[in-house]
Amino acid sequence: MKRTVFLLARSALPVLLVSILAACGDRQDPRAEGAGTEHQHDDGDTHDDRQGPAQTRIAEAQARLAGIVSAPAGPGTIADEHDVQGLLAPVDGRSAQVTARFPGPVRALRANVGDRVRAGQVLASIESNLSLTTYGVATPISGVVLSRQVQLGAVAAEGQVLFDIGDLSQLWVDLHIFGADTQHITAGVPVTITRMTDGASQAATLERVLPGTATASQSTVARATIDNHDGLWRPGAAVRARIVVASTPAAIVVPLAAVQSMEGKDVVFVRQGDAYQARPVRLGARDARQAAVVEGLRAGEQVVVEQSYTVKADIGKAGAAHEH
Known part of the structure; x- marks a missing residue:
């Protein structure tokens, strides 16, 4: 009889252990509470893993060290611009x-x-x-x-x-214009002349569009005059020029350097304190330097205008760390 009771006890032991382990498994480690709600960078940045806009935190000192610069979004103008090249020449009569x-x-x-x-x-x-x-x-x-x-x-x-x-204190800038651009460019419009040697620029105004066509290049020549009192602009040198044909006002504009692509969408990074949020935007007209924002951004919001790709990389780093 005693042997029978002992065998029954031995056979019931595995069942008892399974029950104990199952009961322990129902208890949740208190250290796991809240897990999966945020990711903490080694540098103290935080990325929210819950559903919502992609964002990160970057301390002001770190942002300044990385060259991250923010500026308020606001109104501006989108220019209809034409990039051309030309040559410097002495002014006749001088x-x-x-x-x-x-x-x-x-x-x-x-x-x-x-x-x-x-x-x-x-x-x-x-x-x-x-x-x-x-x-x-x-x-x-x-x-x-x-x-x-x-x-x-x-x-x-x-x-x-x-x-x-x-007398080279002033020089002519003869700009060569090709094709359909000749129909849009007229005297009186602003032009920015840039030296190819060092990138120095000078603003001027197109004074006239010459009536003939340059024989060798079959281009129309538009002429402006620039100041050369420092003597650094040299006759015969090639220059770049940006001719502004027209300007269209826009309620909100951002520099092209502020726009990044994330998951196939155009985004800008809106800063609130140490928080940087990726904000999807819809862009309108743009020129060589900036774009109009027609949806997704309010005037006055602080937008990252320099080193936006650094903010994008930091958000991507936070997301990758969470996935692992």
């Missing part, structure tokens, strides 16, 4: 030739190519074969010596060109 009045040997040269000279300055001395006296040859205008066409000791003929002087 050049002069210095010539010998009488034939004779050149006894002195007082200027070289590239020198700045002032009106009345003597550039050379010539001994006249007629009078056997030396006379000075002066420049009639102020400017820069563009060329020197005589050597010391050479015999200059009467009327021979010794120097070419150019």
